[in-house]
Amino acid sequence: MRVLKFGGTSVGTIASLRNVLSIVEKASKEDRLIVVVSAFGGVTDQLLKAGLLASKNDPSFNSVFDAIKRRHLEVATAFGIEEETTSKLYSYLSELEDMLRGIYYINELSEKTTNRLCAYGELCSSLLITEAMKLEGLSVNRKNATELIITSNGKSKQTIRYAATNANITSYFQTSSERITVLPGFVAATETGELTTLGRGGSDYSAAILAAGVAASEVQIWTDVSGMFTANPKLVKQARPIATISYQEAMELSHFGAKVLYPPTIVPVMLRRIPIQIKNTFSPEAAGTLITHEGTERTLSVSGLTNIDSISLITLEGTGIVGIPGISKRLFETLSQQSINVILITQASSEHSICVGILDNEASFAKQAIDSEFENEIQLEKMQPLLVETNLSIIALVGDNMKNHQGISGKMFSTLGKNNINIRAIAQGASEKNISAVIASKDVKKALNALHERFFEDQRKQLNLYIAGVGNVGGKLINQITQQKQYLKEKLNLNIRVIGITNSRKMHFNTDGISLKDHKTLLEVEGVLADMDVFIKNAISLNKRNSIFVDVTASDLVAASYSKFLKQSIAVVACNKIACSSDYENYRNLKELSTKYNAPFLFETNVGAGLPIIDTLANLMASGDEITSIEAVLSGSLNFVFNNFKKEATFHDTVKQAQAEGYTEPDPRIDLSGIDVARKILILARESGMEMNLEEVINKPFLTEENLNSSSVSHFYETLKKDEAYFQKILGKAQKKGAQLKYVAQLKDGKASVGLEEIPEGHPFYNLEGKDNIVLFYTKRYHEQPLIIKGAGAGGEVTASGLFSDIIRMRTY
Template sequence: MRVIKFGGTSVGSAININKVIAILKTYSEEDEVICVVSAVGGITDKLLECGSMAQNQDDTYLSLFEKIKTIHLNLVDELISINNHDVKNNVETKLQHLKNLLDGIYLINELSLKTSDKLVSFGELLSSYIIAEALISRNFDAIRKNSQDLIVTNSNFTKAEVNFKITNKNIQEYFKDQHKIVVLPGFISKSESGDITTLGRGGSDYTAAIMAAALNVKQLEIWTDVSGMFTANPKLVKQARPIEKLSYQEAMELSHFGAKVLYPPTVQPVLDAEIPILIKNTTEPEADGTLITNHVNTYKNSVSGISNIDKIALLTLQGNGMIGIPGFSKRLFETLAQEKINVIFITQASSEHSICFGISDIDVQTAEIAINEAFEYEISLRKIDPVIVETGLSIIALVGDNMKNHQGISGRMFSALGKNNVNIRAIAQGASEKNISAVILEKDVKKALNALHEIFFEVKTKQLNVFITGVGNVGERLIAQIEQQRKHLKQHLRLNLRVVGMSNSRQMYFNEEGIDLANWKSHLNEGETATLQGFLDKIIALNLRNSIFIDITASHEVAHMYQHYLKESIAVIACNKIACSSDYNNYQNLKNLSRKYGAPFLFETNVGAGLPIINTLNNLINSGDDIVSIQAVLSGSLNFVFNNFNGETSFHDVVKQAQNEGYTEPDPRIDLSGVDVARKILILARESGHQLNLEDIKNTSFLTEANLKSDSVEGFYQTLIKDEAHFQELYKNAVNKNCQLKYVAEFNNGIASVGLREIPEGHPFYNLKGKDNIVMFYTQRYPDQPLIVKGAGAGAEVTASGLFADIIKVGNR
């Protein structure tokens, strides 16, 4: 004999019911089958809504009733196409009884728990009748039996307790002789006094388990719309996968903490009888599903699954008067029990100063009033505080039989949550170590589940969610590099890199699943109006794990936003030099925020584009070396200009060429004024541990007064033409001394300067070609022969590669 239960989605349409019938046909060819069915998908909620409307004398309950009626009559027409008149008449009679009940609720303006149970029972009574008649119409040896005739309970309406002695006897007597297929309505029952009762939401599972245990069958099968119990909610975690095997205890923990596939009390009757439960998918019957048994598999993962419960409220009772005084906990939980409030989560500080517990948020008002009344005397004496209530919370839980045998599970869990700015309000772990629970904000659930699933279930693949502001020359190259290397990163570095958002000065575009980088320009053109605050708000709203904000602008306003990103534990990668060369207090604040919120703040491309200059400096400092001095050519654009400027070229044309080839900022005055180089040496000085500001850098400009006072880029180029003789003079003076012109940055004994220098032959800077940069670090370990970093220091491609390297660094942290 087989006991099979089909859920609401499995019987939610004629198409799905036909799939149910096909499964029953296969099974009944080999064995006798007890088929327990839920109400048609969504009907129970509609019935409750209908009752609420009628109670509130809202006439629209009639419209909703008509929808319920239409759903069921359509099912009859679709499932029984020939000679369905009698079936249809019977269904209409049942529906008329339902309408009469609703009319009565409307007239007396009251909906008791007893009436509510009678109301919702129509869902299962109708679905089971229609399915049984569909089977009979197709010549199956089938019959419908009302489970209210078998399952006897007390009168605790909406969640009745089963009298197993009477119920088991009824079931065993009835099933001595049976048809090949017996269809039973789940969820519903009757009290010993004959009143209709229900077994609680999800009670159809319970009905099936009661049948299975009473008849001691080999296995209970629960068919639903997913292929078993998953490692996490697949609607929130796309990488979630079915769990092949679970123990009863694991299944109960997961179902208690929100796994909707299994109703918690279901497990108990079959657990006592040691009957396995198989969870299968009606729409994919070939899938293996999840097998739940009494056997603990010691070879599997330490964590079996991750689950969550939403709509939780956290209540805290605290006060100095609680310390060392017995009886507070007893009084507190007795008060909640009297109000029939279920406590989902409990934790208490060892100081006994506070007790914290979680309940469903629908019970908050009742609980708050009851507790404050129960402890009114102590509150009046200020021995304890009025109960503190926090709402908008959820519980997430790691579940697994083997967690107690693996060290560091809690550490990995809370580390992953902390890195993603998931604030933990409370923690609980039982001595059995089968469950580690944490209360978090409900808005963080999706991010938390994905972060934990990545740590405990995925093949060491870390997902990075990238948001780019500034998709000009460098940004375009970065996107191309990401698209080219995504497969390599996933295969070799286990990094799944997605660009989720991008923005230019006009528009911004987001796609939570990752932007199609082959068509990013067209997507961006179709995006919404861009604002800096709007871009930040959208990233916060998406609330994705391992988020990275990349600034590829030269904007003061964008740089000012870094602090807000870091406070949300969003990593910041900056090509923009403004933040790190701004006031020292702001620079230090950003570094502090990075440490405080565990969000990397990386800006390698601030100095030397893709060259590892800042990384090399940090490695020297972190390994205990001291910087004595720094000498550097840090402007690839200026080096390009002076390497290509000679007596046969004009300074104006060379600068224009540098801009056209992408070696200067859009405004070349930033490069030629020396401000850009001053910012770079300032950043290196700060990273060396010195508190300097930009005004502390001595900047000896080679430009004329007219160049410096120009008020536009075009005006600047006009002054270059007029002052050509000045630049030719600079060149001739250097040639006469057999020197090369290089724009040099120096830092020595806490003093920094930048300016044009005549570099003699034999100096490391002399043969620096093209757009190359060079940095010489003199340190305690390198006092005579400096540590040198040299290479291309300008250009969109190498700058993009530097940004890419910082992204990978964030991914590998």
């Protein structure tokens, strides 16, 4: 014999009821069945609502009752159930209406009355489902579970009287001849014959009790999902069904919030080693989850993640606790007297405090009762009044195999820490099948996704990007991400999603990831007015794991935002040089924030675009080498200008060409004034360990005073035309010496300088072509021949590539 239980969603609509009939018909050909059914989806909530309204003397309970009545009559009509059966349904509905009117008249809704009220959902559904089966020609009978399942008293969440219950079940099914027996779940009776219930979710429990009573071969729990999942699929899209799991693991998962299974369900079947199958009514062929005594041997150390929301943490602390026997007893007795369930307990070895997790809605009662119990100690200042922290949740890692794998807790807590998720309390049993942590409710989704990624997704890491600046370089970066997306997934186990984008006019967000091929249209059509403060708030409030802010602007305002991101453990990748060349205290603060909040701050493209200059310098320093001097050509735009400036081409036209080909900033004065190169050598000086500010970099400009003081870009170009003879003179002087003009940055003896120099033939800079950059690192190890890095140092593609490289590096953090 098998037991099939169908939950509220499985019997929620006419279509789903037809699915149930089909499943039962097929199963009945193979075995005798006990079919346990819940109330139609949502009816129990409606019954509770009607009762509450009636108890408050609110006549609108009639409308709720009418909706319940209409719902059941629609089912009867849809299945063509005969008038005789409909009259029985009307009898139930009439009793229900009378009960609601009684509640309305006396303005009272006791627990006992609530039990009777809620029972009508299952009584009505089981009646209609039985009659629908009969009309399908099935051999079926309906039995009221109140005649079989006996509890010890009239309160909810019953203690089952198994001796009497098993005797009733055995006696009935030994004489029953029908192929199928339908019973209402959730309901039972006390030893005195009063109707009671087994608590919300009690239909699962009913099925398990019946299965144990008949020694069934299997219990099938039919619901709206294909088994127990590695995490809540509503919060973790990558969650997947667990094929096989042990009773203990299932119990832990269901206790800690996995709503597929009511926790007490497992106990009766576990004692008799009856397997439980979790199946999907809407996808009957799906494998689902098998719960057995042995579980299965898995390579994964963790079987699932789960959470309980709406938790409060109450803490009793004070010197009066230390070494005093009986404090814990008084605390838990007080909670028990208030019928407050303890979900989590933790106590430090110092015995200075006891921390307990309970439901939010019980916190105020707990505080009042415990403060009263320890009133004397509080007055004597041996204890503090009970501390209550609300808006918390519990997340838990569950798995039988966890005890055989070292470092599980370390992986869990490091993953949470890297994502700026603060842990308020920790609990782990000696069995090592569960590690629980209390965190802020707002962090639950991020925590579950980060942990699921860490333990279940073959080490695939998801990076969530917020990009400021989607013009030339930013657009190319998005193109590169789009082009390489599949490669990154397959080769590096890396998934990159762009969650937010902004330019100077508009910004756009999509929590599931922006369609990159349509990003320009989405920004223009669906984007809202750009506001950097709002952009920052959105990125923080979305609270995504592995978040990265990418600055592809030259904006002071954007650069000033880095600290806000880093303090939220959001990594920063920037090609904007303003922050790293700002006041030294700001630069140092950003580096310290990066370390403190475990949020990488990467800015490789600040110097040399896509060339690995800063990374190489960092590796030299980390390995114990020391920089003695640096010589470099660090401006691809200036190198392009002076490589293309010939007597037959004016300086004005050469600069125009450089700007047109994207080698200069929109305002070329930034490049030609030398300020950009000065910032770069300053950054290298700082990264080599020096404390230096921009004004300490000696800048020897080659532009005229009129060039430097021009009022606008167009005015600047006019001054270049005017001063053409001056630039030709500089060029001619170098050519007479057989030298090349290069704009050189130097760092030596603690001093930094930038300026235009005449480079003789044979020098490493002499043949530097096009927009290339070159850096010569002279160190204690490289004292005779420098370490040379050379390559393209300007252009949208290479700069975007450098940013992309920094983003990819995040997979190792």
